[in-house]
Amino acid sequence: MTFPKCGTTWMQEIVWTMLHNPNLDNPKEDETIFLRSPDLSYDMIFDSKSLGGSPIKPIAERFKEIHPGKEMDNGVMADILEALGGPRVIKNHFPFPLLPRDILDTIKVVYVARNPKDMTTSFWNFYSSTNVHEFRGDIDSFARLIMNDGMIYCPYWPHVMAAWEKRHHPNLHFVFYEDLISDIMHELRKINEFLGAGLSEEKLEAIKRHISFSSMKSRAGTLPGNPFKKEQDKTVFFRKGIVGDWKNNFSPELQEEMDQWIKKNLTDTDLNLSWALAE
Numbered sequence: 001m002t003f004p005k006c007g008t009t010w011m012q013e014i015v016w017t018m019l020h021n022p023n024l025d026n027p028k029e030d031e032t033i034f035l036r037s038p039d040l041s042y043d044m045i046f047d048s049k050s051l052g053g054s055p056i057k058p059i060a061e062r063f064k065e066i067h068p069g070k071e072m073d074n075g076v077m078a079d080i081l082e083a084l085g086g087p088r089v090i091k092n093h094f095p096f097p098l099l100p101r102d103i104l105d106t107i108k109v110v111y112v113a114r115n116p117k118d119m120t121t122s123f124w125n126f127y128s129s130t131n132v133h134e135f136r137g138d139i140d141s142f143a144r145l146i147m148n149d150g151m152i153y154c155p156y157w158p159h160v161m162a163a164w165e166k167r168h169h170p171n172l173h174f175v176f177y178e179d180l181i182s183d184i185m186h187e188l189r190k191i192n193e194f195l196g197a198g199l200s201e202e203k204l205e206a207i208k209r210h211i212s213f214s215s216m217k218s219r220a221g222t223l224p225g226n227p228f229k230k231e232q233d234k235t236v237f238f239r240k241g242i243v244g245d246w247k248n249n250f251s252p253e254l255q256e257e258m259d260q261w262i263k264k265n266l267t268d269t270d271l272n273l274s275w276a277l278a279e
């Protein structure tokens with residue numbers, strides 16, 4: 001569970017690998033992540049008309065396998081998730097208030113949060129460079145849409161805070177993208193424990209290499225039917241994978257505006273994001 005561009009795909013690969021590919025020998029490992037870990041929120045954003053009347057190819061094909069002849073107009077993801085072998089690894093951008101209230105009684109949730117400035121940078125780049133979204137404005141106008149709750153999946157703060165408030169629940173694991181970057185082994189150990197995967201240190205080391213940015217990026221290049229590629233050689237899901245790229249993209253005015261937005265929204269909360277502000 002994440003707000004978009006906060007490390008969803010990375011965490012999907014980590015969790016799927018721990019649960020379904022601990023020896024790195026599962027022949028499905030090169031199958032698109034869209035099928036190994038389907039997106040619960042997919043049907044909401046992918047109106048089939050914007051994709052030429054059909055969901056993306058691998059998803060449409062899987063749906064046809066499960067339900068030959070059935071129309072896709074009412075969405076496809078619930079059926080695809082239903083047919084998935086367990087333990088199911090489900091991607092989801094919906095916040096807790098839009099999900100069943102008792103969800104943590106029955107499933108484990110990993111929530112990934114990220115510096116909202118890097119999220120905005122990543123989101124803007126993504127929306128500006130895909131066939132599907134084709135955002136045409138500059139980063140300032142995109143950031144203002146986020147800050148004014150005008151972008152999909154907004155409002156941002158209630159999304160993060162709903163998870164942050166539940167962070168002590170035994171079925172919720174809350175992690176920052178920045179912590180994954182700064183000490184991935186430490187975070188992999190915690191996720192291993194949270195999932196009850198019982199993997200040895202040696203296996204975690206191998207998984208660490210498998211889920212590195214360069215490794216995931218090189219495998220993504222071979223995935224079939226990726227609708228997000230504008231150009232064949234551009235894999236927009238794996239752009240830079242670093243902390244602090246906002247500094248290369250934000251004007252001083254936008255930095256100040258976002259810092260104020262962060263401070264204002266965290267007043268009277270116990271979430272401290274002082275590390276996310278400009279020095």
Ligand code: PPS
Nearest residue numbers: 004005006007008009010122212213238239240241
């Ligand atoms: S989405 O579309 O919401 O599911 O996107 P999401 O996967 O959440 O976020 C994409 C950003 O995550 C980066 N990424 C990684 N960083 C480090 N290591 C690994 N393995 C990794 N995989 C994906 C990806 O590059 C996007 O961030 P930016 O800043 O754009 O590079």
